[in-house]
Amino acid sequence: xxxxxxxxxxxxxxxxxxxxxxxxxxxxxxxxxxxxxxxxxxxxxxxxxxxxxxxxxxxxxxxxxxxxxxxxxxxxxxxxxxxxxxxxxxxxxxxxxxxxxxxxxxxxxxxxxxxxxxxxxxxxxxxxxxxxxxxxxxxxxxxxxxxxxxxxxxx
Numbered sequence: 001x002x003x004x005x006x007x008x009x010x011x012x013x014x015x016x017x018x019x020x021x022x023x024x025x026x027x028x029x030x031x032x033x034x035x036x037x038x039x040x041x042x043x044x045x046x047x048x049x050x051x052x053x054x055x056x057x058x059x060x061x062x063x064x065x066x067x068x069x070x071x072x073x074x075x076x077x078x079x080x081x082x083x084x085x086x087x088x089x090x091x092x093x094x095x096x097x098x099x100x101x102x103x104x105x106x107x108x109x110x111x112x113x114x115x116x117x118x119x120x121x122x123x124x125x126x127x128x129x130x131x132x133x134x135x136x137x138x139x140x141x142x143x144x145x146x147x148x149x150x151x152x153x154x155x
Contacts, residue, residue, distance in 0.1 A: 007145035012056040018152040019064065027059040031076035042080045043104050048123035049116060052144045053079075064151040069110040071151045079104070086113050086135075098135065106144065107151075116144060 012028050019026045031053045039045055039053075053076040061078065063070040074082045084090045087099045102119035109127070115137050117124050125147035126137030141147035 007143065008051050008055055008148065011145045011148040015064075015148050015152040018155040019062070022065055022155040024063070024065065024155070026062040028056045029059050030055055031057045031059070035075075035077040039076055039079045043083070044102055044118040045104075046118045046123050048144045049104065049106070049118070052148070064155060066109060066151065066154040071107055071109045071114070071154065073107045073151070079106070082106075082108075085111075086115075103135075106147075114140075114147065 016026065016028060033054075036045070036050065036053060045053075058073045058075045060075055062073040064073065082105050084093075086096070086105050087103070088095055100119075102117060104116045104118055105113040106116050106125065107114035111130050113128055113130070115126050115128060115135075117126065117137075117139075122143045124139050125141040125144060126139040128135045128137040140150060
């Protein structure tokens with residue numbers, strides 16, 4: 001089984017190629033260590049997310065074409081603010097009790113969050129539909145590296 005760095009690199013390469021074919025300009029690479037330290041002070045960052053953002057995360061916001069909108073992948077520097085409306089109230093900023101501490105939004109599709117569950121080995125990723133009265137993700141990938149392959153399927 002490949003280690004985290006070995007798994008994430010090929011996944012990003014597949015996504016990058018798919019984005020290139022779709023004429024989407026996107027850059028991936030190591031995020032600045034200072035950005036990762038800032039995120040880690042505010043959100044749980046297990047090894048799988050550190051590997052993603054520390055080796056080849058999005059360097060800017062990436063909008064991947066998908067049915068009914070796009071899947072948006074934020075860079076590490078935006079992860080804390082990206083929790084607004086999920087972990088924190090979007091207008092008042094207070095912590096929302098119904099959002100588990102171990103969940104981190106790493107992408108979204110039209111406001112529906114892709115959630116990394118940092119409490120589960122491998123850091124599985126799920127999607128939850130907003131506006132249903134509660135957050136009930138359905139799990140779409142066992143790891144962030146596997147999740148990165150999902151948007152590539154839509155381009």
